[in-house]
Amino acid sequence: MGSVEVKMRNACHKNKTTSSESRERMGEEESRVRLFETKEGRFRGVYKVFASTIFAAICLIWVYRVGSMGEVRRGRWAWMSAMVSEFGFGLYWIITQSVRWRIVYQTPFKHRLSHRYDEENLPEVDIFVCTADPKLEPPCMVINTVLSAMAYNYPANKLNVYLSDDGGSELTFYALLKASIFSKHWLPFCRRFNVEPRSPEVFFAQNCSSSPTTKYGKACLFIKKLYEEMKGEIESAAASGKLPENVRNQHRGFSEWNPKTTKQDHQPIVQIIVDGRDRNAVDEDGVQLPTVVYMAREKRPNHPHHFKAGAINALIRVSSEISNAPFILNLDCDMYSNNADTIQEILCFFLDETKGEDIAYVQFPQSYNNITKNDHYANSYLVSGKVELAGICGYGAALFCGTGCLHRRESLSGSYLRDYRVKRDMKPKRNDNRTIDEVNEASKALATCTYEEGTQWGKEMGLVYGIPVEDIATGLVISCKGWKSIYYNPERKAFVGTAPTTLDVACLQHTRWSEGMFQVFFSKYCPFIYGRGKIHLGVQMGYCNYLLWAPMSLPTLCYAIVLPICLLHGIPLFPQLSSTWVLPFAYAFLATYGYSLCEYLNCGSTTKGWWNLQRIKFLHRITSYLFGFIDTMTKQLGLSQTNFVVTDKVVTEDVWKRYEQEIIEFGGSSIMLTILSTVALLNLFGLVGGIKRVLMDLEFSSSQFMVQITVSLLVVMINLPTYEALFIRSDKGCISSSIMLKSIVLASLACYLASFIC
Numbered sequence: 001m002g003s004v005e006v007k008m009r010n011a012c013h014k015n016k017t018t019s020s021e022s023r024e025r026m027g028e029e030e031s032r033v034r035l036f037e038t039k040e041g042r043f044r045g046v047y048k049v050f051a052s053t054i055f056a057a058i059c060l061i062w063v064y065r066v067g068s069m070g071e072v073r074r075g076r077w078a079w080m081s082a083m084v085s086e087f088g089f090g091l092y093w094i095i096t097q098s099v100r101w102r103i104v105y106q107t108p109f110k111h112r113l114s115h116r117y118d119e120e121n122l123p124e125v126d127i128f129v130c131t132a133d134p135k136l137e138p139p140c141m142v143i144n145t146v147l148s149a150m151a152y153n154y155p156a157n158k159l160n161v162y163l164s165d166d167g168g169s170e171l172t173f174y175a176l177l178k179a180s181i182f183s184k185h186w187l188p189f190c191r192r193f194n195v196e197p198r199s200p201e202v203f204f205a206q207n208c209s210s211s212p213t214t215k216y217g218k219a220c221l222f223i224k225k226l227y228e229e230m231k232g233e234i235e236s237a238a239a240s241g242k243l244p245e246n247v248r249n250q251h252r253g254f255s256e257w258n259p260k261t262t263k264q265d266h267q268p269i270v271q272i273i274v275d276g277r278d279r280n281a282v283d284e285d286g287v288q289l290p291t292v293v294y295m296a297r298e299k300r301p302n303h304p305h306h307f308k309a310g311a312i313n314a315l316i317r318v319s320s321e322i323s324n325a326p327f328i329l330n331l332d333c334d335m336y337s338n339n340a341d342t343i344q345e346i347l348c349f350f351l352d353e354t355k356g357e358d359i360a361y362v363q364f365p366q367s368y369n370n371i372t373k374n375d376h377y378a379n380s381y382l383v384s385g386k387v388e389l390a391g392i393c394g395y396g397a398a399l400f401c402g403t404g405c406l407h408r409r410e411s412l413s414g415s416y417l418r419d420y421r422v423k424r425d426m427k428p429k430r431n432d433n434r435t436i437d438e439v440n441e442a443s444k445a446l447a448t449c450t451y452e453e454g455t456q457w458g459k460e461m462g463l464v465y466g467i468p469v470e471d472i473a474t475g476l477v478i479s480c481k482g483w484k485s486i487y488y489n490p491e492r493k494a495f496v497g498t499a500p501t502t503l504d505v506a507c508l509q510h511t512r513w514s515e516g517m518f519q520v521f522f523s524k525y526c527p528f529i530y531g532r533g534k535i536h537l538g539v540q541m542g543y544c545n546y547l548l549w550a551p552m553s554l555p556t557l558c559y560a561i562v563l564p565i566c567l568l569h570g571i572p573l574f575p576q577l578s579s580t581w582v583l584p585f586a587y588a589f590l591a592t593y594g595y596s597l598c599e600y601l602n603c604g605s606t607t608k609g610w611w612n613l614q615r616i617k618f619l620h621r622i623t624s625y626l627f628g629f630i631d632t633m634t635k636q637l638g639l640s641q642t643n644f645v646v647t648d649k650v651v652t653e654d655v656w657k658r659y660e661q662e663i664i665e666f667g668g669s670s671i672m673l674t675i676l677s678t679v680a681l682l683n684l685f686g687l688v689g690g691i692k693r694v695l696m697d698l699e700f701s702s703s704q705f706m707v708q709i710t711v712s713l714l715v716v717m718i719n720l721p722t723y724e725a726l727f728i729r730s731d732k733g734c735i736s737s738s739i740m741l742k743s744i745v746l747a748s749l750a751c752y753l754a755s756f757i758c
C-alpha cells in the first residue's frame with residue numbers, strides 16, 4: 001500500500017468512524033471489498049478446440065508443400081514463394097492465438113470509491129494534452145479537448161490540465177487563454193445540468209437546437225452563443241494568421257513570441273494560465289478552477305526533439321514542478337472526454353487495496369466519433385478493442401496506446417515495481433509560496449533542449465525515444481519492470497477522437513504504426529528477448545500480433561502477385577479439387593475467415609463492415625506495411641532516421657461528402673496508388689486469362705486451377721472500388737489517369753516478363 005493511499009484511507013476512516021469499535025471493524029471490512037472486478041470471458045475452451053483444428057490444417061498445408069516439392073515441374077520459384085508465404089501466414093496465425101485464450105473484462109465500482117474516499121482524500125490528477133501543428137490540428141479542436149478535461153466530475157482543485165504545443169504557436173496559446181475564460185461559464189453549466197459530452201463543440205452539435213422554454217434551454221442557448229463567439233474569434237485569427245489588436249496586452253504570456261519565433265526554433269515557454277493556488281481563480285459560481293498550463297518546450301534546429309515522446313517527457317518534468325500529481329492522464333489533442341466520471345472509474349483500479357498498488361497504467365481503447373456505418377476505412381478496430389487487447393490483459397499486461405491512458409507517475413519515472421513497493425511514497429507536492437513567475441521560470445529550465453543530455457530520459461525514464469510508436473515500446477518497458485496494467489473498455493466510450501477520412505492519411509498513419517512496431521521487434525525491446533522471464537509468453541505473443549504487421553506485407557504481396565501470374569501462364573500451385581490435399585487449404589481458409597466474420601459481427605458491426613475491413617487490411621498490407629517494412633530495414637542499415645508524420649485532422653467539405661457516402665478517397669502518394677492499382681489489375685488479368693483458358697482450352701484441367709481462380713476472384717471482388725476509381729469515377733477522389741496508365745503498363749510488363757521464367 002502506497003503511503004499516500006494509507007494516509008488517505010486513514011483520513012477517510014477518521015471522518016467516518018468515531019469512537020465505536022464496531023464501526024471501525026465495519027470500516028476495515030469495507031476496505032476489503034474490492035473496488036474492481038475482473039471476469040474471464042466464456043467459451044474459451046471451445047475456442048481452443050476449434051483453434052487446434054485450424055492448427056492441424058496449417059500443419060497439413062506445410063506438409064503438403066514440403067512433401068510435393070519434388071513433383072513440381074514448371075514454376076519452381078512460384079511454388080517456393082507460395083510455400084514461404086504459407087509459412088508466414090501460418091506462423092502469424094499462431095502468434096495471434098494467445099490473445100484469444102484468456103479474455104478478461106474489468107468492472108470498476110465507482111460508488112464504492114465515493115463511499116470510501118470523500119473529496120478531500122482523492123488524489124490529484126495531471127492531464128496532459130499534446131498538440132503539434134495548428135494547421136493539421138486546429139486550435140479550436142485542441143481547446144475542446146482541454147475544456148472536456150477541465151470539466152470532469154472531479155474536485156477542480158485536484159485537477160491540473162497541461163497543454164504541450166509542439167507547434168510553438170501563439171494562436172494555440174491565444175485559444176487556450178480564451179478557453180480558460182470560457183470555462184468559467186462552461187464548467188458551472190456542465191455541473192448544474194450534468195451534461196454529456198463535455199466537449200462544447202460536440203455537445204452543441206447535438207443539443208440546443210430548439211427555441212428555449214426551460215431554464216436549461218435558456219442557459220444552453222446563452223452558453224452556446226458564448227462558445228460560438230469564442231470559436232469565431234479563434235477561427236478568424238487562424239484564417240488571417242494574426243491575433244486581434246490589443247490582445248497582447250491581455251496576458252503577459254504573449255511576450256514570449258516575437259517575429260522570429262518559429263515551430264522549429266524557440267526558447268522554452270511555460271505559462272500558468274490558471275493557477276489553482278489562486279483563490280480568485282474561480283468560475284461564475286465561485287467554485288475553484290482547475291490549474292491550466294501552456295507549455296512549448298524549447299526547440300532548436302540542431303537538437304532532436306523526439307516528437308510526442310519528447311513532449312510528454314518535458315510535461316512530466318514541468319508538471320512535477322507545478323502540481324506533481326501522483327496520476328497522469330494522457331490525451332491526444334483530438335481525444336475529448338466523453339464521460340465525466342472516467343477519473344473516478346480509473347481510480348477504482350489504482351486505489352483498490354488488494355491489487356491497486358501493482359498497477360502502472362489503465363488503458364482505454366481508442367474510439368472515434370466519425371466512423372461511418374460500414375466503417376469503410378476500418379478505423380474502428382472493433383476486434384482489437386473488444387477481443388485482442390482484452391485478451392492480452394488476461395495475462396496481466398495492457399498495451400499502452402499513447403492516448404486515453406492514466407499512468408501512475410512513479411511508473412513513468414523508470415521505477416521498478418519492487419523498488420516502488422519498498423519506497424512506497426511519492427514526493428509530496430511542494431507547498432510553496434513562490435509567485436507564478438517564479439514557478440514559470442523554474443519550469444522553463446526543465447523544458448530546455450539540453451536538459452536531457454547525459455540523463456536517462458528517453459531510455460530508462462519517461463517515454464522511450466527513437467521509435468515512432470513510443471507508446472508501445474514504453475508500455476512494454478514498464479511491464480518488464482514488474483508492473484501490472486489494465487485494459488478497460490467501458491460501455492460508454494471514455495475518450496473519443498477523429499479517425500482519418502482519406503486513404504492517404506490512413507496509409508500514412510499505418511505506415512508509421514507498422515514501421516514503429518516492427519522497429520520495436522528489431523530493437524533491444526523485442527518482446528521475446530527483452531521480455532523473457534519478465535512477462536508472460538501470452539503477452540509476448542500478443543505484442544507480436546501488432547509488431548509483425550509490416551513483415552506480413554510480404555506473403556500477402558507474394559500471394560497477390562504470384563497467383564494471378566501463374567494462373568495466366570497455366571502453372572498450377574494448389575492441389576486439384578479431386579485431391580484430399582485440397583481439404584486443409586479449404587478448411588484453413590473457411591474456418592479462419594468464417595470465425596473472423598462471426599467475431600466481427602459479435603462485436604456489433606455489419607457484414608459489409610467486415611468485408612471493408614478485409615479490403616483495407618489488404619490495401620494496407622500491399623502498401624503501408626510494405627513501406628513500413630522497407631523503412632525499418634533502411635533504418636536498421638542506418639540509412640534513414642525516425643520520423644513522426646502527424647495525422648491531418650482537418651477535412652474539406654468535398655472530401656467529407658464522399659466520406660459520409662462511404663466512397664474511398666484515393667489520391668495522395670502516387671507510389672502507393674500505383675502499387676495498389678497494379679496489383680488490382682494483375683489479378684483482373686489473371687482471372688480473365690484463367691477463365692478464358694478454362695473455357696477455350698480443352699486440355700486445360702480446370703480442377704487444377706480452381707483454388708487459384710477462387711483466390712484471384714476474391715482479390716478482384718475486394719478490389720472493386722479500386723477499378724471504379726481507376727475507370728469509372730471522375731471526382732477528386734478517383735485515381736488519376738497517369739497512375740492508371742502506369743499501372744496498366746506495369747501489370748502487363750509483369751505478365752510478359754513472367755513468361756520468361758515460367
Ligand SMILES: O=c1ccn([C@@H]2O[C@H](COP(=O)(O)OP(=O)(O)O[C@H]3O[C@H](CO)[C@@H](O)[C@H](O)[C@H]3O)[C@@H](O)[C@H]2O)c(=O)[nH]1
Pocket residue numbers: 130131132133137164166306307308311331332333334366401402403468469470471509512513516644645646647648
Ligand atoms: O512531434 C509531435 C508529433 C505528434 N504529437 C502529438 O501526438 C498526438 C498523436 O499524433 P497523431 O498525428 O494524431 O497520430 P495518431 O496516429 O493518431 O496517434 C496514435 O499513435 C501514436 C504513435 O504512433 C501515439 O502516440 C498516439 O497517442 C496514438 O493516438 C497528437 O496529439 C499530436 O499532436 C506531438 O505532440 N508532437
Ligand SMILES: [Mn+2]
Pocket residue numbers: 332334497647
Ligand atoms: Mn490521432
